[in-house]
């Protein structure tokens with residue numbers, strides 16, 4: 001029994017569709033923001049789908065959650081206050097908790113239903129919510145950031161879905177300006193930044209906005225996530241100018257993380273070599289992205 005999720009008409013990847021063999025539907029529902037589907041797949045474990053777009057699978061979520069978290073947090077000395085935008089599944093929280101220097105974690109997720117279903121079906125990710133350092137805010141990120149005092153955070157991680165649903169405003173300039181204001185000088189932003197195979201124009205727009213908004217440094221990094229379209233996903237690493245922006249990206253990450261445990265779970269993807277390699281771009285991407 002296979003059920004093909006045929007979305008040839010998704011504007012984020014016109015003309016292509018991805019299918020996974022469905023063993024059992026575990027949850028189907030609708031929040032005020034999006035449709036939520038969870039199923040047991042034949043070969044990738046459980047799968048979370050929002051509005052027909054794969055968000056994570058048991059098998060490969062480690063690549064995305066570990067890289068989007070450790071690329072920024074291993075780039076600055078002893079991060080203490082961290083903010084997550086999105087990330088309602090809890091995976092990024094799980095990864096942040098590996099950093100013993102972190103004292104407080106704010107998370108702003110717009111959709112309570114995503115939080116609730118991930119607590120039921122993805123305990124390996126939602127374990128992140130159990131850490132006493134975590135403070136959950138359910139609501140709109142732009143609103144949350146407007147109310148955040150200036151210079152609050154050492155690091156902000158934007159773990160967003162694609163900009164064709166509730167995450168639409170998370171790629172526009174005003175949003176990045178509120179992020180820059182909420183970061184302390186020398187603080188770092190890591191933003192989900194789509195695929196260099198599919199979204200060059202969107203990435204170029206984001207790079208331009210970030211170069212204008214962050215005077216520190218802006219770098220594009222990427223990694224392999226088999227169940228994301230094109231099998232690759234990118235990250236925008238931006239440093240707010242500061243006294244000593246020791247924001248090393250292609251060179252050695254400042255902090256070593258190997259072996260850091262969270263709730264009995266080991267790191268499965270990230271290491272310092274992968275950190276450095278993430279900033280190495282293929283020639284077409286250098287041409288298309290490094291000019292911005």
Ligand SMILES: NCCCN[C@H]1CC[C@H](N)CC1
Pocket residue numbers: 053054055056064087088089091159160161162192194228229233
């Ligand atoms: N924390 C779950 C990952 C959410 N990130 C997005 C999922 C959908 C992809 N097309 C882009 C990244």
